[in-house]
Amino acid sequence: MSTVTPQLDLTPEERAALQARSAAGRAAINAKKKLTSPWASFVAVVLAFLWTVPTFGLLVTSFRPELAIKTSGWWTFFANPETTLDNYKAVLSTEGSSGLGAYFVNSFVIVIPAVIIPICLAILAAYAFAWIDFRGRNALFVAVFALQIVPIQVTLIPLLTLYVDAGLAGTFWTIWLSHSIFALPLAIFILHNFMKEIPKELIEAARMDGAGHVKILFRVLLPLMKPAIAAFGIFQFLWVWNDLLVALTFAGGGTAVAPITVGLANLSGTRDTAWHLLSAGSFVAIIVPVVVFIALQRYFVRGLLAGGLKG
Amino acid sequence: MDIATKFLTMALAILIFVAVVGVILFIAGRSERTSGKRVAFLFLLPTAIMLTVGLLYPAVRTIFYSFFDAAGTSFIGLGNYETIFGSAEQLIVLRNTAIWVLITPFVATAIGLLYAILVDGARGEGPAKALIFLPMAISFVAASVIWKFVYAFRPDQPNVNQIGLLNQILVWVGLPPQQFLISTPFNTLFLIVVMIWIQAGFAMTILSASIKAIPDDVIEAARLDGVNPFEMFRFVTLPAIRPSVVVVMTTISIATLKVFDIVRTMTGGQFDTSVVANEFYSQSFRSDNQGLGAALAVLLFVLVVPIVVYNVHQLRASEAR
Numbered sequence: 168m169s170t171v172t173p174q175l176d177l178t179p180e181e182r183a184a185l186q187a188r189s190a191a192g193r194a195a196i197n198a199k200k201k202l203t204s205p206w207a208s209f210v211a212v213v214l215a216f217l218w219t220v221p222t223f224g225l226l227v228t229s230f231r232p233e234l235a236i237k238t239s240g241w242w243t244f245f246a247n248p249e250t251t252l253d254n255y256k257a258v259l260s261t262e263g264s265s266g267l268g269a270y271f272v273n274s275f276v277i278v279i280p281a282v283i284i285p286i287c288l289a290i291l292a293a294y295a296f297a298w299i300d301f302r303g304r305n306a307l308f309v310a311v312f313a314l315q316i317v318p319i320q321v322t323l324i325p326l327l328t329l330y331v332d333a334g335l336a337g338t339f340w341t342i343w344l345s346h347s348i349f350a351l352p353l354a355i356f357i358l359h360n361f362m363k364e365i366p367k368e369l370i371e372a373a374r375m376d377g378a379g380h381v382k383i384l385f386r387v388l389l390p391l392m393k394p395a396i397a398a399f400g401i402f403q404f405l406w407v408w409n410d411l412l413v414a415l416t417f418a419g420g421g422t423a424v425a426p427i428t429v430g431l432a433n434l435s436g437t438r439d440t441a442w443h444l445l446s447a448g449s450f451v452a453i454i455v456p457v458v459v460f461i462a463l464q465r466y467f468v469r470g471l472l473a474g475g476l477k478g
Numbered sequence: 479m480d481i482a483t484k485f486l487t488m489a490l491a492i493l494i495f496v497a498v499v500g501v502i503l504f505i506a507g508r509s510e511r512t513s514g515k516r517v518a519f520l521f522l523l524p525t526a527i528m529l530t531v532g533l534l535y536p537a538v539r540t541i542f543y544s545f546f547d548a549a550g551t552s553f554i555g556l557g558n559y560e561t562i563f564g565s566a567e568q569l570i571v572l573r574n575t576a577i578w579v580l581i582t583p584f585v586a587t588a589i590g591l592l593y594a595i596l597v598d599g600a601r602g603e604g605p606a607k608a609l610i611f612l613p614m615a616i617s618f619v620a621a622s623v624i625w626k627f628v629y630a631f632r633p634d635q636p637n638v639n640q641i642g643l644l645n646q647i648l649v650w651v652g653l654p655p656q657q658f659l660i661s662t663p664f665n666t667l668f669l670i671v672v673m674i675w676i677q678a679g680f681a682m683t684i685l686s687a688s689i690k691a692i693p694d695d696v697i698e699a700a701r702l703d704g705v706n707p708f709e710m711f712r713f714v715t716l717p718a719i720r721p722s723v724v725v726v727m728t729t730i731s732i733a734t735l736k737v738f739d740i741v742r743t744m745t746g747g748q749f750d751t752s753v754v755a756n757e758f759y760s761q762s763f764r765s766d767n768q769g770l771g772a773a774l775a776v777l778l779f780v781l782v783v784p785i786v787v788y789n790v791h792q793l794r795a796s797e798a799r
Contacts, residue, residue, distance in 0.1 A: 460615035
């Protein structure tokens with residue numbers, strides 16, 4: 168830049184101002200290429216409104232007293248604001264039929280191993296597929312890839328039978344193992360694709376230095392794989408946290424092992440007019456994935472695209 | 479079990495697992511000088527065991543039992559499939575599944591695409607997109623509860639206030655409140671709304687990324703030719719993002735075929751709202767009809783395969799370009 172305009176000796180402030188102006192210019196061009204009618208903005212605002220109001224209504228409801236919820240709509244809250252935390256106290260308690268506290272704890276106990284186990288196993292398998300030569304490698308990899316299309320419904324009853332035979336029925340093990348199994352094909356696929364993109368020279372240089380496979384995996388590949396692991400990790404976290412089918416099948420409905428989704432679904436089935444509990448319970452279930460999602464959003468889109476086939 | 483015990487069990491599980499991986503790495507580290515094959519074998523062993531026992535064997539067994547009766551004891555040939563395609567009850571399930579799959583991908587993709595175009599480059603684009611996208615992060619169960627509240631119904635009596643927003647709107651415009659989740663056949667449509675609400679954000683995110691990837695000079699050239707916004711969309715944007723549109727629609731179709739949580743949470747499959755994935759659960763675990771449940775799972779499998787194959791094909795094609 169200094170060679171093109173040698174006469175311009177800008178102070179940092181001036182340079183920043185220039186850059187800001189050129190950024191503004193670009194934004195103006197961007198703005199022009201859109202449908203610039205006020206209708207476009209109007210439609211966008213209406214859509215955003217429609218998408219937000221249902222959640223907002225339930226959020227407001229979760230802070231209203233039970234009697235107010237039963238006798239008037241949540242929109243009257245703004246004319247007559249009455250707030251309470253009783254609903255949250257009720258759903259977070261671990262006692263009574265309305266308490267979701269135990270389910271909430273179970274969700275954490277379920278989700279942590281169900282994310283860690285498939286990631287570690289998939290790293291090993293993806294490394295073998297990507298960087299070790301052996302006979303039948305491609306056929307085996309295609310087979311693992313193809314397993315992604317098996318709907319989990321097809322596996323549930325035989326798996327349950329196996330768990331019963333192994334004496335694992337009704338324990339956390341059934342859910343940890345099931346989620347790990349269902350996650351493996353996708354995890355291997357994502358991590359393999361990522362490992363393949365790492366330059367061959369890097370691996371060969373390490374090999375020249377006398378590093379074996381284990382060392383290469385830990386010293387060379389793992390530090391580079393953070394984005395891929397995060398992409399899969401967040402996808403798997405949301406998937407396990409939000410899952411209902413696997414949990415219902417293997418955990419049953421009791422508070423011993425079942426996660427918050429099961430607790431909330433039960434509450435919705437048995438007390439479907441208890442909106443003071445349902446509203447607060449929903450937000451207890453929602454808050455964790457939303458926080459994780461917002462914190463790791465940029466990794467999520469990648470995982471989402473790759474993970475569209477799962478389920 | 480109290481909280482401490484639960485977390486101890488979890489720690490134990492992770493420890494056991496770390497030990498297994500440690501042993502594998504240790505043996506692999508010892509043997510890797512001599513043979514890469516042994517390392518590959520060790521690295522793939524846990525995966526191979528889990529996928530064979532946990533996916534392959536159960537899938538084969540389920541296909542096998544789909545030809546057996548409710549108790550899984552006597553062979554009845556195609557009997558379960560005849561029930562699915564022959565009984566009035568099951569035909570409603572098939573009809574509902576068809577409605578779900580015909581409506582959801584198109585509407586969700588259309589709304590996602592429209593919104594992506596409307597907010598592209600606008601001020602506050604990030605937060606505006608987050609509003610539409612957040613439903614993706616929450617569970618189908620929570621989303622169902624949110625919408626159940628929108629549809630909540632109170633009897634139409636003078637001193638009873640509506641607490642569901644949709645019925646209140648009906649009352650405001652002078653119409654009687656409706657039992658949205660009970661009145662067939664439109665209740666299925668009100669369930670589909672929930673799925674669209676969730677999936678539009680997915681469509682919007684993927685398509686927005688795809689729109690941003692269109693080279694600026696292509697758009698500039700089109701503008702110099704004097705195209706209007708609709709021509710721009712029809713002849714520049716749409717052809718450029720076509721592969722992404724296909725991927726988004728097929729992905730939503732697969733998710734829709736397997737929809738279970740929404741139906742179960744909102745109606746439990748009652749009032750003629752059941753779909754294949756929900757019927758699978760009811761038959762397998764509520765009615766103890768193992769054979770019919772297995773046949774429904776196999777049907778789901780058969781319906782998903784062509785969409786997935788097409789999706790993979792499209793992904794390959796779009797990557798090859």
